[in-house]
């Protein structure tokens with residue numbers, strides 16, 4: 001075989017061939033493309049790079065939307081699993097419901113699970129005990145009461 005496949009005619013022919021027959025021989029085309037990709041990794045890298053630059057905004061938006069949607073679903077799933085309503089006041093408006101660490105060790109736990117999205121972590125660990133659903137109000141009240149108790153404990157400790 002000569003250099004026909006590297007020449008302009010070769011390229012034009014191949015493009016025409018693809019247009020005409022790609023739908024007839026999808027398997028063959030796929031195979032050819034796979035071999036091409038394996039033979040020219042640097043070209044594929046360059047292509048991906050250009051693609052990334054060209055569609056940067058689009059990709060970013062797509063990823064953000066996907067992540068947001070995914071997180072929304074996960075959060076709903078997890079809250080439903082833990083009872084779907086505030087354990088203190090019974091409100092069931094998902095917009096203000098949150099998963100609460102019963103033992104108030106949220107900060108420490110967040111450090112332990114690192115970058116993991118908390119609801120994702122709960123699901124992955126089969127919804128462990130020690131968590132409950134609280135609305136934002138009750139969460140805040142719990143926090144205040146906790147601080148109050150701590151202060152009382154400190155005072156008692158001093159005396």
Ligand SMILES: [Zn+2]
Pocket residue numbers: 086087088089090091134135136137138139
């Ligand atoms: Zn509540």
